[in-house]
Amino acid sequence: MKFTKDHEWVRLEGDVATVGITRHAADALGDVVFVEVPDAGKAVSKGDGFAVVESVKAASDVYAPVDGEVIEGNAALSTAPETVNADPEGDGWFARIKVSDAGQLDALMDRAAYDQYLTTL
Template identity: 70%
Template sequence: MRFTKDHEWVELDGDVATVGITAYAAEQLGDVVFVETPDVGKAVKAGDAFAVVESVKAASDVYAPISGEVVEANPELGDAPETVNASPEQGGWFAKVKLADKSEYDALMDRAAYEAFLQTL
């Protein structure tokens, strides 16, 4: 699993990356009440907003940590957005993206680097 400074995580399986927000991000948001996932077939570019998460505190964009094509969106989040809080790094994933450039994944932080980054906030 790899991480961004915007608190997204990416888990790679072959050339398909599962993307979500970290436990830290979910905790900062508070109770998630709505999630808008990207459309299947959408081309995303690393750094671009590709999903929206709304909590009782605020609405926030979720940024694509890697470039590629959305091949699946999490159907559970429409009816159960609280899954993002309950299981941010497992069941609360947002989308699966067919990876366009593996070097983008390789450039992301590993868990140890992300944990060290969190200590600076």
Template identity: 85%
Template sequence: MKFTKDHEWVRLDGDVATIGITKHAADALGDVVFVEAPQVGKTVGKGDGFAVVESVKAASDVYAPVSGEVVEANDALSGAPETVNADPEGEGWFGKIKVSDASQLEALMDRAAYDQYLTTL
């Protein structure tokens, strides 16, 4: 699993990246009340808005940490947005992207680097 400074995580399986927000981000948001999952078939660039998560505190964009085509959305979140709080780095994933440039993953942090980054916030 790799992480961004915007608190997204990426888990690569072959050339498909599963993307969600970290536990830190879910805790900071508070109770998630709505998720707009990514649109399947949409091409996104690294850093583009990928999905939207709304909590009782705020609405936030979820940014694509890699470029590619959205191949799957976690539609279960529309009926159970609280899954993002309950299991943000597991069942609370937002979508899957077929990665067009795997080298983009090299710029992301591993767990140890992300945990270190959190201490600077």
């Protein structure tokens, strides 16, 4: 699993990246009440907003950590947005993206580096 400074996580399996927000982000948002995930077929570019998560506190964009094409949005979040709080780094994933350049993941942090980064915030 790799992490961004914007608090997204990425798990690569073959050429497909599953993307979500980290426990830190979910905790900071508070109770998630709405999630808008991207539709299959949507092209995404690294750093662009591709999903939206709303909580009782705020609405936030979720940024694509890699370039690629969405092959699946997590439709279950539309009826159970609280899954993002309950299991942000598991069932609370936002999208699966067919990665066009796996080398982009090399610039992301591993768990230890992300945990260290959190101490600087």
